[in-house]
Amino acid sequence: MKTAIKSVLLTVMLITLLACSKVSLDNFKKIEIGMEYNNIVALLGEPDKCDMVLNAKSCLWVDGDKKIDIKFFADNVVLYSSTGL
Numbered sequence: 316m317k318t319a320i321k322s323v324l325l326t327v328m329l330i331t332l333l334a335c336s337k338v339s340l341d342n343f344k345k346i347e348i349g350m351e352y353n354n355i356v357a358l359l360g361e362p363d364k365c366d367m368v369l370n371a372k373s374c375l376w377v378d379g380d381k382k383i384d385i386k387f388f389a390d391n392v393v394l395y396s397s398t399g400l
Contacts, residue, residue, distance in 0.1 A: 338378035340400040346383075352390040359383065 337359045345358055362374035372387040386394040
C-alpha cells in the first residue's frame, strides 16, 4: 500500500515539474529587443545550446517541440523567434 502511494505521489510530482516549462508563449512575450543575457536567463533558465562568433551569441531554449531562439550582440537581444509555441 505504501509503495502504491509513493508511486502515485512521484508521478504527480513529475507531471507538475514537466508542466512548469519556462519555454512558453507567456515568457516569449516578455522578451524585448535590448534585454541583457542575464535577464533572459532569469526568465527562461539556462539555454540548451549557445554558439558564439566574435561578439555575437545565438542561444536556443528547447522543450519538446517548443523552441525559443535568441540572437545576442554584446550580451543584448537583437533578434528573437519561436517555434511551436
